[in-house]
Amino acid sequence: MNKKILLFAAVAVVGAGAAGIAATMDKEPDNPFLQDYTTVYEIPPFDQIKTEHYLPALKAGIAKQEDEILKICDNTETPTFDNTVVAFENAAETLNKVVLVFAALEESNSSPEMVAVAEEFYPLYSESQDAIMMNDKLFERFKYLYDHRNDMGMAPDQIRAVETYYKNFVRAGALLDEAQKQELKNFNTDLTNLYLQFNKNLLNATNAFSIVIENPERLSGLPANTVAVAAEEAQKRGLGEGKWVFTLHAPSRLPVLQYANDRDLREQMYKGYTTQASSGEYNNLPVINKILQTRAKKAALLGFDCYGSYMTDNVMAKTVANAENLLMQIWTPAVAKVKEEVKEMQALADREGAGITIQPWDYYYYAEKVRADKYNMDENELRAYFAVDSVRNGIFNMAGRLYGVKFTEMPDAPKYFDEVTVYDVTDAKTNEHIAVFMTDYFTRPSKRQGAWMSEFKGSWTNPDGTSSRPVIFNVGNFTPPTADMPSLLSIDEVETMFHEFGHGLHGMLSRARLKSQAGTNVDRDFVELPSQIHEHWAFQPELLRTYAHHYKTGETIPEELIEKIQASSKHNSGFRTAELVGAALLDLQYGKLNPTGDVDVMAFEDSVRNAIGMPAELTYRYRSPYFKHIFGSDGYASGYYTYLWAEVLDTDGFELFEEKGIFDTETAASFKKNILEAGGSEDPMALYVRFRGHQPSVDALLRNRGLAE
Numbered sequence: 001m002n003k004k005i006l007l008f009a010a011v012a013v014v015g016a017g018a019a020g021i022a023a024t025m026d027k028e029p030d031n032p033f034l035q036d037y038t039t040v041y042e043i044p045p046f047d048q049i050k051t052e053h054y055l056p057a058l059k060a061g062i063a064k065q066e067d068e069i070l071k072i073c074d075n076t077e078t079p080t081f082d083n084t085v086v087a088f089e090n091a092a093e094t095l096n097k098v099v100l101v102f103a104a105l106e107e108s109n110s111s112p113e114m115v116a117v118a119e120e121f122y123p124l125y126s127e128s129q130d131a132i133m134m135n136d137k138l139f140e141r142f143k144y145l146y147d148h149r150n151d152m153g154m155a156p157d158q159i160r161a162v163e164t165y166y167k168n169f170v171r172a173g174a175l176l177d178e179a180q181k182q183e184l185k186n187f188n189t190d191l192t193n194l195y196l197q198f199n200k201n202l203l204n205a206t207n208a209f210s211i212v213i214e215n216p217e218r219l220s221g222l223p224a225n226t227v228a229v230a231a232e233e234a235q236k237r238g239l240g241e242g243k244w245v246f247t248l249h250a251p252s253r254l255p256v257l258q259y260a261n262d263r264d265l266r267e268q269m270y271k272g273y274t275t276q277a278s279s280g281e282y283n284n285l286p287v288i289n290k291i292l293q294t295r296a297k298k299a300a301l302l303g304f305d306c307y308g309s310y311m312t313d314n315v316m317a318k319t320v321a322n323a324e325n326l327l328m329q330i331w332t333p334a335v336a337k338v339k340e341e342v343k344e345m346q347a348l349a350d351r352e353g354a355g356i357t358i359q360p361w362d363y364y365y366y367a368e369k370v371r372a373d374k375y376n377m378d379e380n381e382l383r384a385y386f387a388v389d390s391v392r393n394g395i396f397n398m399a400g401r402l403y404g405v406k407f408t409e410m411p412d413a414p415k416y417f418d419e420v421t422v423y424d425v426t427d428a429k430t431n432e433h434i435a436v437f438m439t440d441y442f443t444r445p446s447k448r449q450g451a452w453m454s455e456f457k458g459s460w461t462n463p464d465g466t467s468s469r470p471v472i473f474n475v476g477n478f479t480p481p482t483a484d485m486p487s488l489l490s491i492d493e494v495e496t497m498f499h500e501f502g503h504g505l506h507g508m509l510s511r512a513r514l515k516s517q518a519g520t521n522v523d524r525d526f527v528e529l530p531s532q533i534h535e536h537w538a539f540q541p542e543l544l545r546t547y548a549h550h551y552k553t554g555e556t557i558p559e560e561l562i563e564k565i566q567a568s569s570k571h572n573s574g575f576r577t578a579e580l581v582g583a584a585l586l587d588l589q590y591g592k593l594n595p596t597g598d599v600d601v602m603a604f605e606d607s608v609r610n611a612i613g614m615p616a617e618l619t620y621r622y623r624s625p626y627f628k629h630i631f632g633s634d635g636y637a638s639g640y641y642t643y644l645w646a647e648v649l650d651t652d653g654f655e656l657f658e659e660k661g662i663f664d665t666e667t668a669a670s671f672k673k674n675i676l677e678a679g680g681s682e683d684p685m686a687l688y689v690r691f692r693g694h695q696p697s698v699d700a701l702l703r704n705r706g707l708a709e
């Protein structure tokens with residue numbers, strides 16, 4: 001569900017050691033990345049791009065940028081915004097072209113050849129990134145602008161850009177002396193290797209666990225396709241007929257927890273999952289300890305009191321305490337809700353004469369029973385109204401009514417895969433071209449899991465007034481259509497399409513002048529606002545009636561089904577909220593640690609559990625040895641809370657639409673201007689308040705999750 005975040009640092013790279021390849025460009029007359037694109041709207045000429053073009057283009061892009069940055073550094077004129085910041089952003093133009101295409105296709109249309117290129121491509125690329133952030137001469141010019149930012153006649157977005165760049169340089173070690181810089185580089189290298197180790201252990205531990213079943217009675221309750229896949233898995237492992245293998249992978253684990261009538265089987269699966277990578281050959285506990293210690297040292301070197309402070313310093317939350325305060329406001333009502341849910345499940349178990357007390361491995365199972373009991377909802381009956389093309393009409397209808405944009409298919413536009421559909425996005429009134437939008441929705445072996453949004457070309461306005469409009473894409477992993485059946489989406493998948501399209505609108509409608517502030521180049525706890533808020537439209541009856549038509553009969557979705565969708569939307573919300581908030585709180589406690597020696601990780605988890613009063617019937621959404629978000633990279637370290645932070649904004653923001661009308665033109669115009677068009681050109685809270693009229697509180701989130709009094 002994530003937007004693929006290309007950090008802007010990625011777009012602003014200077015080459016170290018690239019001198020030897022400075023002449024590469026002249027030798028590549030046929031490399032499409034090194035020519036101006038002559039295609040419509042400068043969509044990359046995919047039919048001309050070959051795997052062998054990437055590395056030479058990357059090297060040429062790095063060399064070109066190094067050249068341009070040398071010119072900036074050697075400029076004898078006093079630094080100005082244009083001769084430093086704008087010049088710096090423009091220096092990456094060629095590099096950008098190749099990086100955006102490569103990063104996109106390596107994920108959505110990969111091959112062994114692309115993987116081989118990636119292994120050379122990314123180290124080269126990140127080395128050049130590191131070098132730019134420690135370039136003293138360049139930093140001096142940014143520092144000059146930073147020191148004089150209020151007396152040079154800069155516009156507010158320019159001042160903000162200078163402040164952001166200055167901060168990024170400092171956070172990357174620009175103020176350190178040479179010895180300290182070396183120390184920082186070592187910490188970064190250590191962390192990169194520790195993350196690799198963590199991920200490798202986790203992958204191996206996950207794959208090492210399996211449950212083999214020989215007695216078919218134990219399969220009672222499981223969906224037929226889960227059983228079929230388990231039998232196939234047994235065959236694959238050479239175990240022969242009459243055996244079934246279940247694994248920790250979600251498509252195997254979740255049906256067991258949700259539907260297996262055999263309680264021991266559920267317990268075995270639950271314990272296998274929650275103890276993975278915590279002992280034996282693939283033990284992540286020592287790795288976690290090294291990560292915590294290295295992070296603490298890195299934070300101290302950069303002048304922060306703990307790693308959590310370092311990670312929250314440059315986002316909306318600003319401090320760990322602010323994030324924690326928000327989470328605790330959600331935690332307390334979530335726990336109360338969990339207690340109600342457990343009571344309800346216990347009553348159902350008692351009615352059935354199960355003779356048990358609800359344990360963590362019973363939660364999923366009885367939650368499903370209660371769902372069936374209360375709402376009588378059949379997912380397959382629903383899917384028939386959500387064919388991919390219908391839902392895509394739904395997102396386009398929504399955008400048309402809210403923001404006055406029109407989507408027209410461009411059948412002859414360049415595309416990187418047959419199934420991709422390309423649209424010209426225009427102003428419905430003036431026909432002005434706004435963006436190109438591509439959808440690539442179906443799963444295939446060459447695509448990684450998940451759904452995301454990114455761009456092939458950004459948007460910006462040059463100092464002379466000329467501008468670039470963006471080329472944006474959405475990628476999904478929905479079931480491909482067959483000869484006689486279109487791709488039919490589940491409720492979750494419909495929501496995913498609206499979510500990624502929300503990120504897409506953020507990119508398409510951007511009017512920020514600077515490349516580094518355009519579209520989704522915003523704080524990491526703000527970026528999910530445009531995506532999550534658009535999920536709210538997906539199941540609004542008024543919109544549903546315009547797009548949810550039965551794929552065979554064309555019949556509009558019946559009111560009775562609309563009511564079921566709405567009634568069941570808050571089911572199990574206590575559990576879903578508490579396991580998420582619990583994990584986010586655990587993550588923040590790790591960020592506050594400054595360990596000098598080894599921590600007993602499991603005891604630490606328990607102490608956090610006790611401190612926050614976690615109900616015995618559940619645990620953290622991820623326990624530490626498999627909490628990949630926070631130990632598999634820096635990505636969400638001291639940042640797992642960001643999903644909830646953005647949810648506070650999106651639920652509070654959507655309530656304004658509910659008050660004024662979900663298609664109220666004035667409210668939509670204000671959201672477009674203040675949030676979608678502004679990108680990162682202003683402080684996110686200032687933008688939000690201008691749209692909403694007040695600072696957000698947690699109340700709307702609690703109402704939306706069914707946790708309010």
Ligand SMILES: [Zn+2]
Nearest residue numbers: 001002003531
């Ligand atoms: Zn997202």
